[in-house]
Amino acid sequence: MAARLAMGSGCGRTEEPRSRRMYEHIRVERTDDVVTLVLNRPETRNSMTPAMGEELASAVEEIRKDTSVRVVVLRGSGKAFSSGGDLSMLARDTGLVSGSEAPTMAGSPREFYERFLSIARLPQPTIAAINGHAIGAGACLALGCDLRVAVSTAKIGFTFTRLGIHPGMGATYFLPRLVGTSTACDLLFSGRILTAEEALRLGLVNRVAPPESFDEAVSSWAREIASSAPLAVRLVKRAIYRGAQHSLEEMLDFESLQQSWTFTTNDAREGLQAMLEKREARFRGN
Structure with a gap:
């Protein structure tokens, strides 16, 4: 059974989720309503293996079911984000090396992709x-x-x-x-x-921050998003990706339906009341 995320949190307090199992290849951390998933193989620059993918997919499923989580951050442990697929695994899968000691994708590449994505x-x-550096499948994961x-x-x-x-992990899609x-x-x-700056110019990344303020930049961005009404934010995310595959007319119908529903929520009433009272809204996700 996957780790169970702690439902409650104190103001600004970092919590380790209550676990029924201990993860070996990732860490799961929580600060208030922001959960951080950490790829945790720093000795290999967080290279990606089936075991890591299984743990990530397990943690993701727990987060998906936890409506108190408002934002999820993914990062690497140590100096790298991820160096991509584990080299010894790739060497075995291409037939360069053999033997039971070397890892393998343990199935088709598609199954490997699905775990991480x-x-x-x-x-x-x-x-x-x-x-830090994000290479190959590690860049695709980002x-x-x-x-x-x-x-x-x-x-x-x-x-x-x-x-x-050939590229994998959704490279030709993303x-x-x-x-x-x-x-x-x-x-x-x-x-x-x-470089990070060229990635910013091309639109691969949204923001770039210097090393000395990187962690605060990530935390500040996550807190900013988490402070918005969570029900509305989830619906917006769904609509944005839906919009890439539907016409304007279809999306106007979809937006009308979703906006009408949000009018019925306590969050909408709190947001408008806070504006009238000239204060920050306190959204509760209902």
Whole structure:
């Protein structure tokens, strides 16, 4: 059974979720209504394995069911976000090495992708805090989040073709949608490495922060989003991604339905009352 997230929290207090199991390859941390998932293999620059993916998917499922969680942050432990697929795993899967000691994707690549990209299906807003280099599948994992902030020293690259393999982990889905077809071709054909500033110019990341203020930049952004009405934010997230596949007329119908429903919530009444009283709203998610 996956770790059970603590439902209650004190003001500004960091909590470890109450667990029925201990995670080995990730950490789950909580501060108020923000949960941080930490890729926790710093000795390999948080390289990605099936075991890590299983733990991440398990934690994501618990978060999905916890309506008290308003924002989810994904980051790496140590100096890297993620170096991508574990090299010993890739060596075994390409037949370069053999033997039971080497890890393997333990199934088709699709199954490997699904475990990690479970984060893309969360109803809560997600932020990839790119605290260091994000390479290959690690960079794609960051693209699976709604928002991205990178430390100014980070390097980001989709280096699949440099290894002689086809991109995976949603690279050919996420990149054209974020940066356009031509730029996606450039990045995936060449496998070149980007600086954080170039990633910002291209639209791969939303923000860049220097190392000395990176953690506060992530925390401040998460708190800002968490302070908005959580029911409305979840519906907005659903609508934005739905809008990419539907016409304007269909989205106007969808927005009308969702907005009418939010008019009936306590959050809407609190938001308008707070505006009239010239104070910050205190949304409770109902």
